[in-house]
Structures are given as C-alpha cells and as structure tokens.
C-alpha cells in the first residue's frame with residue numbers, strides 16, 4: 195500500500211461517474227479550439243483537454259502552439275464555463291499554465307518515466323491547488339508510475355488522479371499502446387482512493403477501437419475517460435487517426451453501458467456458490483504447482499550432481515508444444531497457455547539456479 199493523501203476531484207462540479215475529459219490532442223488554431231469546446235460544452239462535457247506543448251516521437255512534426263494556446267483556453271473557460279487542462283513537461287510549462295489560470299494539468303507518458311522531470315514539475319506545482327493527473331510511463335513499470343504520483347503528492351498536491359494510456363510495445367499490435375489492464379487494476383488495489391481515468395485514444399490509436407476500450411474501462415469500474423476530440427479529425431495536426439468528432443464522442447458516450455459495481459442480493463447465492471467452487475479449485479491449483487516445483491527442485495539437484503546446464507532448449511520446446519496441444523484440446527486459449535507455462539518455466543529456472551549455485555549464493 196502506498197500512503198498517498200488524496201482529496202476528491204472537482205467537487206464543486208459534482209461530476210457523475212464516469213468523469214469525462216475531452217478535447218483535441220493539440221490546440222491548433224483559436225477557431226479549432228473554440229469550436230471543439232463549444233460543441234463539447236453543448237453536450238454537457240465539463241472538462242476540456244488540449245495539448246499545447248506536444249512531446250512528439252520524431253522531430254520535424256508539429257510540436258504544439260505553445261503559450262498562445264493558453265489564451266485560447268482562457269477564452270474556452272470564459273465562454274463555456276468548462277475547466278481546461280494541458281499537459282506539462284517541465285517547470286516552465288507549470289509556471290505558464292498556473293499564470294494563465296489553467297484549471298488542471300497532466301504529466302505525459304514520456305515525462306512520467308523520468309523522475310528528474312517529475313520532481314521538477316512537482317517542485318513547480320508546490321502551493322498550487324489544482325487537480326494533477328499522472329499518466330502511466332510508456333513502459334509497464336507500476337513502481338515508476340506510483341513513484342511519480344508520490345513525487346506530486348509529496349509537493350502537497352492532493353487532488354491527484356492517474357491516467358492509464360497503455361504501454362508501448364515493439365512490433366505490430368492491434369493497439370497503439372497495449373492496455374495491460376492488470377497494471378491499472380493493481381494500481382487501484384494498491385491505492386484504492388486514487389481515481390483512475392482511462393485514455394482510450396492513446397491506447398487504441400485508431401478511432402474504431404474506441405467504443406470497445408471505453409466499454410472495457412467501464413466494465414472494469416474505472417473512474418473516467420479522457421478522449422481526444424477534434425472538429426475535423428482527418429485534418430488534425432497530431433494523432434489524426436485516433437481523434438473523433440464531438441458528435442461521435444456523444445454517440446459513443448450514449449451507448450456506454452454502466453453496470454452495477456455492487457453485487458445485488460438476488461444474485462448473491464448463485465455467485466457465492468460459484469466463487470466457493472473457484473476458491474477450492476484455486477487451492478488445488480496451488481497444491482499442484484507446489485508439487486510441480488518440488489519435482490523441479492529434484493531435477494535441479496540431479497543437474498547439479500551431473501553438471502548439466504539448467505536450460506535444456508529441446509525439452510523446453512517439447513513441453514511448450516505439447517502443453518499447447520493438450521490445452522487447446524481442453525478448450526483453453528494457446529496464448530493463455532503459453533503465458534502460464536512461460537511463467538512456470540521461469541520460476542523453475544529461478545529455483546534450479548538457486549539450488550545449483552547454492553555455494554555462490556551463501
């Protein structure tokens with residue numbers, strides 16, 4: 195458990211779950227910013243996002259309009275009453291944002307991976323009384339994410355939230371950034387009071403993936419969504435493929451199914467019974483895994499006596515192929531099976547390594 199001191203967000207707005215933040219990836223022109231904001235305000239959106247300093251992967255692309263965008267956001271606030279937020283990546287950004295009365299800020303994924311940058315931002319925020327959101331670092335490192343939250347909280351910022359925007363992977367994937375839901379779920383388990391907002395735009399990277407990711411976020415009971423919205427997405431100067439129009443976002447939000455996080459009594463008995471069965475089976479799984487590890491330890495001792503390497507690639511490949519065939523015949527997904535056996539194999543290797551090198555480890 196992490197001991198963060200967390201206060202509720204935007205209490206005066208009395209926002210209902212899910213909290214929705216929407217707006218363009220980047221503020222491009224005054225007209226584009228204001229038009230997008232007006233349409234979103236008409237749909238009842240209260241929190242407007244727009245990037246004005248854009249951390250781009252490659253140089254030579256649009257890097258944001260900079261400080262002049264802050265004036266446009268002030269107009270958005272005055273005209274629509276929406277709260278406005280920008281991404282900050284250094285102390286100067288924080289000073290400019292605070293000076294121009296920006297209502298909330300977030301730390302981007304590339305910045306939260308860098309403790310020096312996060313500390314600089316935290317120090318610049320000291321004394322400010324605004325909500326601050328910390329996006330997950332680009333790499334799936336929960337400790338680094340929590341560390342960034344702790345730095346901001348350590349500077350006295352209590353209106354704190356996390357934004358889950360997925361994790362980058364090498365190679366081709368359906369997602370732009372893989373959601374790895376187990377990581378934000380673990381964050382929630384470790385810091386239950388911390389609101390977690392899901393960013394389906396950067397997870398998906400493509401418009402068509404948005405509805406399913408948003409629904410999944412709701413089904414996992416996360417607190418809100420931050421969605422990139424542009425009046426003319428095709429023509430956007432950054433992240434064109436993932437932005438949607440205000441009308442599209444309204445339709446998407448209307449179609450979201452909000453399920454009950456509490457379990458109703460009527461369902462209670464049946465669910466209790468099924469959970470009881472799961473508890474028994476989990477216990478059996480643990481017994482079997484423990485037995486398997488004991489055998490693997492015995493193999494480790496045999497390998498040590500006979501001076502054989504721990505890793506026997508032929509045997510490992512054989513196990514993997516056989517287990518996947520066996521699992522498929524039992525209706526289990528091959529990827530799921532691979533994951534389980536990779537993990538079991540890794541643990542066996544770790545244990546054998548300790549056994550075989552016991553004298554080195556003493």
Ligand code: PEP
Pocket residue numbers: 219245249281301302303304329359396
């Ligand atoms: C953004 O929100 O526009 C952004 C740059 O996101 P991330 O830091 O998640 O890449």
Ligand code: MN
Pocket residue numbers: 219220422432433
């Ligand atoms: Mn973006």
